[in-house]
Amino acid sequence: MTEHKIPRATAKRLPIYYRYLNILLDADKTRVSSTELSDAVKVDSATIRRDFSYFGALGKRGYGYDVESLIKFFKKILNQDRLTSVALIGVGNLGHALLNFNFHQDGNVRISAAFDVKDSMANTVQSGVPIYPMTDLRKQLEEQQIEVAILTVPADVAQQVTDETVAGGVKGILNFTPLRITVPKGVRVQNVDLTNELQTLIYFLEHYNNLG
Numbered sequence: 001m002t003e004h005k006i007p008r009a010t011a012k013r014l015p016i017y018y019r020y021l022n023i024l025l026d027a028d029k030t031r032v033s034s035t036e037l038s039d040a041v042k043v044d045s046a047t048i049r050r051d052f053s054y055f056g057a058l059g060k061r062g063y064g065y066d067v068e069s070l071i072k073f074f075k076k077i078l079n080q081d082r083l084t085s086v087a088l089i090g091v092g093n094l095g096h097a098l099l100n101f102n103f104h105q106d107g108n109v110r111i112s113a114a115f116d117v118k119d120s121m122a123n124t125v126q127s128g129v130p131i132y133p134m135t136d137l138r139k140q141l142e143e144q145q146i147e148v149a150i151l152t153v154p155a156d157v158a159q160q161v162t163d164e165t166v167a168g169g170v171k172g173i174l175n176f177t178p179l180r181i182t183v184p185k186g187v188r189v190q191n192v193d194l195t196n197e198l199q200t201l202i203y204f205l206e207h208y209n210n211l212g
């Protein structure tokens with residue numbers, strides 16, 4: 001499939017396009033030009049045209065892109081048309097916040113099981129999600145066929161928990177811990193580093209805001 005050939009930067013922009021296209025659909029707009037899209041999502045129109053060309057979605061001159069067919073197409077690529085069950089491991093401060101949030105606005109991703117070592121937490125339900133003891137991790141991941149996990153445990157146990165998670169069949173890990181975890185080939189890790197994001201923002205404010 002073409003999916004494997006999409007550059008990473010393009011893949012990262014897909015959810016942004018998808019979200020905006022849905023807004024257009026809700027507003028009963030049937031087509032959109034790359035310039036219009038560019039203004040809305042703050043990506044230059046040449047990049048948008050190049051991104052879309054990777055999927056073979058070529059806009060017609062003077063017409064633009066058909067909103068509905070683009071959405072249909074992106075839905076498939078982004079797996080938005082099927083529900084993805086996700087596990088959360090480590091129900092502390094951050095874990096609780098994510099459980100509470102539980103990706104409501106997207107509707108197709110949900111945390112369906114959470115795990116923690118604390119005895120007091122085991123076999124309770126938090127924000128509608130069952131919390132299992134770590135001894136049940138592998139069994140639950142396998143039974144629920146969960147392939148994506150969010151890691152919110154302390155850094156010193158992150159690698160050990162990662163190994164257990166991968167043994168349960170998980171193929172993708174959203175890693176909130178500061179540890180750069182090691183995974184076998186075929187398992188993908190996405191690191192979320194809030195400090196880094198904040199520092200990047202501050203850097204941009206300091207270096208680019210005074211130019212104009």
Ligand SMILES: NC(=O)c1ccc[n+]([C@@H]2O[C@H](COP(=O)([O-])OP(=O)(O)OC[C@H]3O[C@@H](n4cnc5c(N)ncnc54)[C@H](O)[C@@H]3O)[C@@H](O)[C@H]2O)c1
Nearest residue numbers: 090091092093094095116117118152153154155157176177
């Ligand atoms: N709190 C934040 O704002 C924030 C932001 C970004 C990243 N992080 C990182 O996310 C992780 C979690 O942060 P936090 O503030 O929620 O910590 P926390 O101490 O509040 O929560 C950690 C949870 O993990 C559980 N845990 C410990 N060992 C475990 C194991 N072996 N298996 C399963 N569960 C285990 C603990 O019982 C606890 O409930 C840390 O690595 C932290 O550095 C935190």
